[in-house]
Amino acid sequence: MASFRGVDRVNRASGSPGLPSPGAVPFFLFGSLLSRRFARAIAGGELDFLHDRILRVVLQPPGFAFDVTLREGQLRVAAPGGHAGGNRERWDLRITGRARDFLRLATRLEDADTLFFQRRLKMEGDTELGLYLKNFLDAQEEAEQALARFAEDKLRGAVMLLERLENGTRLSRR
């Protein structure tokens, strides 16, 4: 993953705006997806707190990370350092947790404070930025686009089903 380079940086280097390098395509797509999902909030200025600020998300395990920022009215995702000229040490807020817990948060099955109390979520850096982010996400209504709503609904179902299956396996092992 470390070989992924930020979309912005790659674009500037290659001189071909809008055309990400093959390695950066997943980040580019993820950024586009987020921008579409939150288009109305971005237009309304609700995400201005992320403007030129870098949110780093770290999934543990395996330690996969990516950076998110708001630039020129778009949410942009890049590999660590991709929004800071390759400086991997630069971030304003770093959130670390397990992929499953992020999924539970994203699908509204879990409360962020609960995960924080239980030490399943770490938040470092600018706490106020973190609180803005948490409260922004909490305040989001269901997605407007039917397809996004369908996807979120299915994702929630999948997470719950997986957990039921796991719990069942655990019980049957006892």
Next chain:
Amino acid sequence: MELVCPAGNPPALKSAVDHGAGAVYIGFRDDTNARHFAGLNFTDRQMEEGIRYAHARGVRVFVAINTYPQAAGWPRWQAAVERAAGLGVDALIAADVGVLDYAYERAPDLHRHLSVQGSATSAEAIRFYHRHFDIRRVVLPRVLSLRQLRRVVQDSPVPVEVFGFGSLCVMVEGRCLLSSYVTGQSPNTCGVCSPAAAVRWDETPAGRDSRLNGVLIDRYGPGEHAAYPTLCKGRFEVRGQTGYAIEQPTSLNTLALLPELAEMGVAAIKIEGRQRSPAYVAQVTRVWRAALDACARDPGSFRPRPDWQAVLQSVSEGAQTTFGAYHRSWQ
């Protein structure tokens, strides 16, 4: 007993309504309420839609304007009262006598509840607010034992609301200045104990360091439950011993006391947590709705179900829940 649930945003309000709240309490996006957190609370438009959603389902909406204005900020509190009245909320929750008086003069038909921040602990104090501002309900601070509560409920001129569940603090409600000592801000005037801009968490090999305005207030060892970064729940070195010198991070849970609270005539149970997510509001409201219904059907044989307690335990601050002051037999 009415179930009064918290909401810090529209989805949380809907969660509360959909899962069985009798009333939802909310606040504006400024320091006129005691949960003035970055990005939390309602715009006027969101409040209007929320009120419509709740009313269409028979659920009431209360607006907390429960901080203490300083002279320079007074127009903001006036505006908050006017906005709440204009939006058609069911009640204001206020603590400051100036705010209560203004609301009484400007919107006499809008019901007023005395906030927990008003810190009225006796029927005499409640009678004062009733006589001068015609309050219709009082929210009692979390400092009374069951025996004291019974007397207050008996003698109070208005229905009584008590806290049933949620994070506890030192509970010197409306009078706590602890956080001002470190951050220069207090919940009474600014609506927040620990402004997020003053909070820092550092993950170190030794655990998690929690700092407030640079002052180390706690260090959580690996696996140890964390708490909100408030001064009162920090651990300090006192005479060579490090520990909770003021208050332990813990949550109030009075589920087991429901039959007693109902029997003594408590009118409403309040759930803490406007800063929590819609997921928390859904989980907690569902449990309390089921418990209140079960208690109303047959108070004599009411027992909190283990699965209810497990849910409440899982969302609690700290690793424990407590009856708080309710079980202080010496009070």
